[in-house]
Amino acid sequence: MIGKTMKAIRIHEFGGPEVLKYEDVPMPEVKPGEVLVRVKAIGINPPDWYLRDGYKALPPEWRPQVPFPLILGTDISGVVEAVSDDVQGFAVGDEVYSMVRFFSVGESRAYAQYVSVPVQDLALKPRGTDHIQAAGAPMSLLTVWQFMVEVGHDAPNPLQPERHEPVPLKDRRVVVNGAAGGVGHFAVQVAKLKGAYVIAIASGRHEALLRDLGADQVIDYTRTPPEDVVRDADLVLDTLGGAASRRFLSTLKRGGALFPVFPLGFNADDEAEELGITVSTAQVRSSGAQLARLAPLLADGMLKTVIDSTYPLAAARQAHERAAKGHIQGKIVLTVD
Numbered sequence: 001m002i003g004k005t006m007k008a009i010r011i012h013e014f015g016g017p018e019v020l021k022y023e024d025v026p027m028p029e030v031k032p033g034e035v036l037v038r039v040k041a042i043g044i045n046p047p048d049w050y051l052r053d054g055y056k057a058l059p060p061e062w063r064p065q066v067p068f069p070l071i072l073g074t075d076i077s078g079v080v081e082a083v084s085d086d087v088q089g090f091a092v093g094d095e096v097y098s099m100v101r102f103f104s105v106g107e108s109r110a111y112a113q114y115v116s117v118p119v120q121d122l123a124l125k126p127r128g129t130d131h132i133q134a135a136g137a138p139m140s141l142l143t144v145w146q147f148m149v150e151v152g153h154d155a156p157n158p159l160q161p162e163r164h165e166p167v168p169l170k171d172r173r174v175v176v177n178g179a180a181g182g183v184g185h186f187a188v189q190v191a192k193l194k195g196a197y198v199i200a201i202a203s204g205r206h207e208a209l210l211r212d213l214g215a216d217q218v219i220d221y222t223r224t225p226p227e228d229v230v231r232d233a234d235l236v237l238d239t240l241g242g243a244a245s246r247r248f249l250s251t252l253k254r255g256g257a258l259f260p261v262f263p264l265g266f267n268a269d270d271e272a273e274e275l276g277i278t279v280s281t282a283q284v285r286s287s288g289a290q291l292a293r294l295a296p297l298l299a300d301g302m303l304k305t306v307i308d309s310t311y312p313l314a315a316a317r318q319a320h321e322r323a324a325k326g327h328i329q330g331k332i333v334l335t336v337d
């Protein structure tokens, strides 16, 4: 029997990790087209701390207005507890995973014991993976897939007027910057799976992992500036992005592409045009259909979620403090009893 309240992490104001409060909150309503999921694990992502902080990095006119109190988080793995009458394809007891309602700022509400999920954002959990691995995948893996393989939705791109288009990967030289992080470690694996020669850029302690994930070459950026040694790349996926993405223009061949995953601050479009390099970015969107197509790859071990660390839901503050220290290897995941 489900009670009327559940445990969740809420914020009542913007601020640092200390604003994350473990509280009793009302259970979510299950609206038409939705499924109630009993959450087992929650993957955490940079948008969680951008929102916690009040999106300080965005220009003021872009900062979303959100009502307090607010439950953070988007990525979950869990078990279906109830389904709305109009929902088909999911049943009570199914193990599922999801990136919930992204990009609807503040409406995902994943740092909780229960979350209501629109059925179009939901997929069956990859068989053979545990909830921690499944919860670590959605946002990072969907970002990689939508940047590098298949956009898979028609939502307008708020970051550029034109639609983002992936480029061919087979037999191409693909550079992944920030290769050990949430997005980066899936990018290395997807590029390898699609037949690319993969150059991974990360700090040295990640080298063994990145080779294990399929990197052909690993550059320790703390010793060697990648722009000094990489030439003739076909694609750079720069998971760090920002103004510093400009330095990758010299690593690309004419006709190549630079995808800054975090594009704010990038300001070298003229130079890119002169060099014949396409610069393109996108914003990830929820897609249960893509998660369903990716599930067999996760189930077969073709793609792996690397776990940096886990924390109980009640210790979300410590998880955010860990994230703030940087050098994340894979994903940080919250567990729920």
Ligand SMILES: NC(=O)c1ccc[n+]([C@@H]2O[C@H](COP(=O)([O-])OP(=O)(O)OC[C@H]3O[C@@H](n4cnc5c(N)ncnc54)[C@H](OP(=O)(O)O)[C@@H]3O)[C@@H](O)[C@H]2O)c1
Pocket (backbone or CB within 6 Å): 045, 046, 047, 139, 140, 143, 177, 178, 179, 180, 181, 182, 183, 184, 201, 202, 203, 206, 221, 239, 240, 261, 262, 282, 283, 284, 326, 327, 328, 329, 330
């Ligand atoms: N456009 C979208 O829709 C979208 C979607 C998801 C994420 N994002 C953005 O993508 C970015 C990355 O997200 P994430 O989840 O992958 O973050 P993350 O898990 O924190 O990974 C960042 C990685 O970058 C590495 N790094 C730090 N400084 C570096 C440097 N100078 N050179 C190379 N690597 C460096 C870190 O480890 P080491 O320093 O130890 O190598 C870490 O592994 C965030 O800004 C996020 O907001 C955008």
